[in-house]
Amino acid sequence: MSITVPEPDKEVVVDDPALPSEPSPAVTSTRSVEIAVYLLLLALALVLGFDNWRTGIGWASDGPRPGYLPFYLCVILAGASVYGLGVTLVKKTGATTTFVTRDQLRRVLQMFVPTFLFCVLTQWLGLYVASFLLIAGFMWLVGRIALWKSVITGFVFSLAMFVTFEIAFDVIMPKGPLEAALGF
Amino acid sequence: MEAFTLLLHGFAVLLTWKTLSLMMVGLVLGVFVGVLPGLGGPNGVAILLPLTFTMDPTSAIVMLSCIYWGALFGGAITSILFNIPGEAWSVATTFDGYPMAQQGKAAEALTAAFTSSFIGSLVAVLLITFLAPSIASFALRFGPPEFFAVYLLTFCSFVGLGREEKQKTIISMTLGLLLAAIGMDTVSGQLRMTFGLDPLLRGVNFLVAVIGLFGISEILLTMEERLALRGHSANINLRVVLRVWKGLPRYWVTLLRSSAIGCWLGITPGGAIAASFMGYNLAKRFSRDPASFGKGRIEGVFAPETAAHASGTSALLPMLALGIPGSGTAAILLGGLLVWGLNPGPLLFADHKDFVWGLIASMYLGNVVGLVLVLTTVPIFASILRVPFSAIAPMIVVSCAIGAYAIQNAMFDVWLMLLFGVVGYVFKKIGIPLAPFTLALVLGNRSEDAFRLSMIGAGGDLRVFWSNSLVGSITTLALLLLIWPVVSSGASRIRQAIAGGTA
Numbered sequence: 001m002s003i004t005v006p007e008p009d010k011e012v013v014v015d016d017p018a019l020p021s022e023p024s025p026a027v028t029s030t031r032s033v034e035i036a037v038y039l040l041l042l043a044l045a046l047v048l049g050f051d052n053w054r055t056g057i058g059w060a061s062d063g064p065r066p067g068y069l070p071f072y073l074c075v076i077l078a079g080a081s082v083y084g085l086g087v088t089l090v091k092k093t094g095a096t097t098t099f100v101t102r103d104q105l106r107r108v109l110q111m112f113v114p115t116f117l118f119c120v121l122t123q124w125l126g127l128y129v130a131s132f133l134l135i136a137g138f139m140w141l142v143g144r145i146a147l148w149k150s151v152i153t154g155f156v157f158s159l160a161m162f163v164t165f166e167i168a169f170d171v172i173m174p175k176g177p178l179e180a181a182l183g184f
Numbered sequence: 185m186e187a188f189t190l191l192l193h194g195f196a197v198l199l200t201w202k203t204l205s206l207m208m209v210g211l212v213l214g215v216f217v218g219v220l221p222g223l224g225g226p227n228g229v230a231i232l233l234p235l236t237f238t239m240d241p242t243s244a245i246v247m248l249s250c251i252y253w254g255a256l257f258g259g260a261i262t263s264i265l266f267n268i269p270g271e272a273w274s275v276a277t278t279f280d281g282y283p284m285a286q287q288g289k290a291a292e293a294l295t296a297a298f299t300s301s302f303i304g305s306l307v308a309v310l311l312i313t314f315l316a317p318s319i320a321s322f323a324l325r326f327g328p329p330e331f332f333a334v335y336l337l338t339f340c341s342f343v344g345l346g347r348e349e350k351q352k353t354i355i356s357m358t359l360g361l362l363l364a365a366i367g368m369d370t371v372s373g374q375l376r377m378t379f380g381l382d383p384l385l386r387g388v389n390f391l392v393a394v395i396g397l398f399g400i401s402e403i404l405l406t407m408e409e410r411l412a413l414r415g416h417s418a419n420i421n422l423r424v425v426l427r428v429w430k431g432l433p434r435y436w437v438t439l440l441r442s443s444a445i446g447c448w449l450g451i452t453p454g455g456a457i458a459a460s461f462m463g464y465n466l467a468k469r470f471s472r473d474p475a476s477f478g479k480g481r482i483e484g485v486f487a488p489e490t491a492a493h494a495s496g497t498s499a500l501l502p503m504l505a506l507g508i509p510g511s512g513t514a515a516i517l518l519g520g521l522l523v524w525g526l527n528p529g530p531l532l533f534a535d536h537k538d539f540v541w542g543l544i545a546s547m548y549l550g551n552v553v554g555l556v557l558v559l560t561t562v563p564i565f566a567s568i569l570r571v572p573f574s575a576i577a578p579m580i581v582v583s584c585a586i587g588a589y590a591i592q593n594a595m596f597d598v599w600l601m602l603l604f605g606v607v608g609y610v611f612k613k614i615g616i617p618l619a620p621f622t623l624a625l626v627l628g629n630r631s632e633d634a635f636r637l638s639m640i641g642a643g644g645d646l647r648v649f650w651s652n653s654l655v656g657s658i659t660t661l662a663l664l665l666l667i668w669p670v671v672s673s674g675a676s677r678i679r680q681a682i683a684g685g686t687a
Contacts, residue, residue: 034614041355048362051377059644066369066376069632070362077358084351099613104408108609111407115400115581115605119598122585131582135575143574157579161586170238171590 024103031088033099038085042078049074110142126176132158187314194541198549203243207546210247211554214254219261219565220576226512226622227398228255230391231583233520234590241524242539246546248520249500252513253305253550256456256496257558258565260297260489265290265416265566273456273492276464280477280484287480290418294562295428300439300486302555304493307443308450309547312501316533316544319505323530328637329648333658335631337665338508341452342620344665352616360621363388364628371636383596390519390625392588392597396604397611397618398512399584403577404609418566420559428482435486438467442487446494450510451502456495463491497547503528504540508627512619515626523591 052074055067100108114134121130136154139145165171166184175184198204217228229251236244259274264281277297284293326334339357346353366377367387378384432439442463449459467487468477477484499510500517507529509515521528526536533540558565588601611618642648650656 030614033610037610037614037616041359048377051379055374055376064636064639064644066372066374069635070365070376073358073362073365077355077362080351080354080358084349084355087349087351100408108404108408111404111577112606114578115602118578118581119585119602122598123595127582127585127589131578131585134582135578138578139572139575143572145572145574153575157582161582164235165586165590169235171234171586172593173586173589174595 024101026098026101027105028099030097030099034088035085038081038088042081042085045074045078045081049078114138114142122174124176126179127173128158128162129176129178131161187317190317190537190541191313191545193537194543194545195549197242197538197542198246198545203246203542203546206239206243206247207250207550207553208557210250211254211550211557214251214256215258215261215554215558215561215565216254216568217251218255218258219568220580226516227395227402227584228252229513229516229520230394231399231580231587233391233516233523234587236520237523237590241521241526241536242542244520244524245517245539245543246550248517249543249546250550250554252496252517253547253554254557256305256493257298257301257554259492260301261294261558261562261565262569264293264297264485265418266569273460273496274488275457276460276488276492277485279464279488280479280481283478283480284482284485285416285418289480290416291420291424292428292482293480293485294418295420295425295559296482296485297489298555298558299428299432300442300490301493302551303439304443304446304490304495305497305547305551308447308494308497308501309544309551311447311498312504312547313544316501316505319501320530320533323506324534326530328634328641329651329655330658332631332634332638333649333655333662334506334508335627335634337658337662338623338627339620339631340662340666342623344668345452346617346620347458348615348617350669353620356611356616356618357620357624360624361628361631363393364390364625365632370629370633383594386592388600388625389591389597390622391516391523391591392600393604393625394512394516394519394622395584395588396601397608397621399580399587400601400605401608401612403580403584404605405612406573407577418562420562425559431482435483437470438483438487439490441466441470442490443494446491446496447498449491450495450498452510456492456499456511459495460488460492464488500543500547504532504543505530507532507630509623512622515622519626 049071052067052071056065057067057071058065059068114137118130118134121133125133132154134154135157136150139150139153140147143150165173198207213232214228229248232251233248236247239247256273259269260277260281263269263274263277264285267278267282269275269278281293281297284290323330342357343350343353362377364387367375367385369376375385442459445463445466446456446459449462450456464477464484464487467483468474471477471483496511496513499514501510503509503514503518507518507527509518518528526532526539584601585598588597589595591597608618638648639645642651648655649659
């Protein structure tokens with residue numbers, strides 16, 4: 001009951017083609033991000049709390065009005081954020097821990113920006129064409145994989161998704177001019 | 185023995201070619217998802233959920249739960265061979281699993297991991313088979329106040345027993361509850377927190393949030409960590425398997441202890457991650473030779489894997505019997521039940537016998553088939569890691585987008601998913617736990633409904649939550665759990681003060 005794909009007990013090494021490992025300067029500390037998040041949450045709690053207050057936070061004859069529970073949730077959220085803010089400011093925890101280094105941020109953006117563009121393109125070109133562009137482009141530009149390999153992988157994957165969802169499972173995805181031209 | 189007859193009925197439901205092949209597909213996808221970094225059990229299940237929308241509920245849940253079992257098995261492969269936990273609950277497996285692989289005993293370590301996973305789930309499934317029906321029939325007597333008390337207990341135990349900073353757990357939970365309240369109010373029909381945005385009328389879909397929080401954010405995190413890996417390959421043959429199995433009875437105490445820990449933490453919202461660490465630590469503490477742990481001891485693989493699987497499996501017990509998920513993945517499966525039009529909770533056992541017992545039977549069969557599958561195909565799955573991450577990452581992004589769009593056929597959801605991806609990334613990095621958020625989002629409406637129905641029934645009197653001994657004790661227990669951290673830290677401070685005074 002054994003299948004011999006790789007040699008047994010041989011070392012497997014996968015290298016990351018994407019580059020430098022010198023220490024990279026920190027962009028921001030965990031503490032600053034925590035403070036920013038607490039402030040954002042506080043703002044969110046205030047906005048949502050106000051909206052619920054408008055809806056009605058009172059207690060009608062048959063129990064709480066629709067805004068009642070969410071309003072008090074906002075109060076708890078605001079309280080917890082203020083408390084967290086206080087703790088972070090007083091204890092200075094996380095002041096020395098790095099939230100993200102410049103190198104890390106660059107890599108995260110390398111992933112996030114294409115994903116964002118993919119979502120934009122999906123609206124114009126349909127999901128399948130956009131996914132082909134995302135996969136082929138990402139492999140080629142970010143992963144530095146040969147162009148022909150990237151294009152083939154992107155094409156095969158998108159086609160497989162199309163067959164699986166559109167044809168086999170009847171799950172409808174956004175489609176664009178290409179699919180229209182092909183009659184789908 | 186009624187459970188036994190029903191279980192046999194469940195097997196009968198299961199034994200069709202269609203269900204069996206879906207089961208295999210689910211297991212293979214699950215192991216795949218478990219092995220791949222940047223994808224895990226919860227997001228694997230969430231992404232693949234749309235595939236099941238057009239299936240009948242039984243086939244759908246069988247496939248999804250098999251993805252879950254597969255992911256549980258798969259997490260161990262990368263932990264042992266590459267020292268990279270494919271899942272958070274496999275972290276403890278790396279402690280002794282990777283040293284074993286370095287010593288050329290990778291096959292033994294893998295066999296030990298898979299076998300103990302199997303034992304852990306088996307214990308948990310037995311528990312579900314015999315305990316869930318009685319809990320469900322007991323819960324049939326529950327009215328809205330009782331249900332609200334149980335929900336409250338779930339929320340409070342997260343806050344009281346979680347290891348994260350309390351304010352972070354509370355923030356995560358209130359945020360989930362608030363998002364659940366967005367949209368049309370189910371009792372009065374009024375709109376809440378929609379700010380005039382049409383797509384918000386339907387509310388924030390739970391699955392969209394999950395795909396973003398777990399899928400997209402995990403990809404961003406993996407990308408940030410950069411992926412170079414160095415590890416071992418392994419081949420499992422029958423001789424090794426038999427040798428490990430022959431040694432198994434010697435470790436029965438460890439296996440039993442880990443199963444018990446896992447089942448307990450799975451039913452209460454402690455989760456597989458805590459269970460695996462606790463199983464490992466206790467095995468180490470009770471060992472005659474604790475120093476040998478961490479240097480490639482097979483017991484160090486048995487203990488966390490058994491606990492993680494027992495916990496992962498038993499998390500389905502409260503979901504089936506009460507409609508309260510014991511883990512993130514169970515919460516997603518519960519989201520699936522709602523999509524298929526099934527109402528999880530005690531009535532499920534009465535109204536949908538085929539479904540429930542088909543699922544339970546599939547747990548037995550899925551784990552047996554899964555064990556054989558991973559034992560025979562480890563080399564293939566291990567070689568997945570050689571595929572460059574820059575090819576896998578965009579494919580996962582596409583799958584996430586498909587999943588998010590398919591739920592309501594809305595582009596808005598894809599953007600929402602992206603937003604949740606960023607939120608999940610930041611939250612994970614500053615230590616705000618995501619599990620309470622997931623749980624709150626899926627239980628939010630149900631708990632609010634329960635609260636307001638109890639209020640309507642009692643004419644707005646809060647004392648309804650102490651109106652009989654059952655609901656009263658659950659509510660009191662919940663409140664006790666909530667203030668538990670305060671009590672315990674106060675107690676230890678007093679103890680310190682006394683100790684300081686006498687010294």
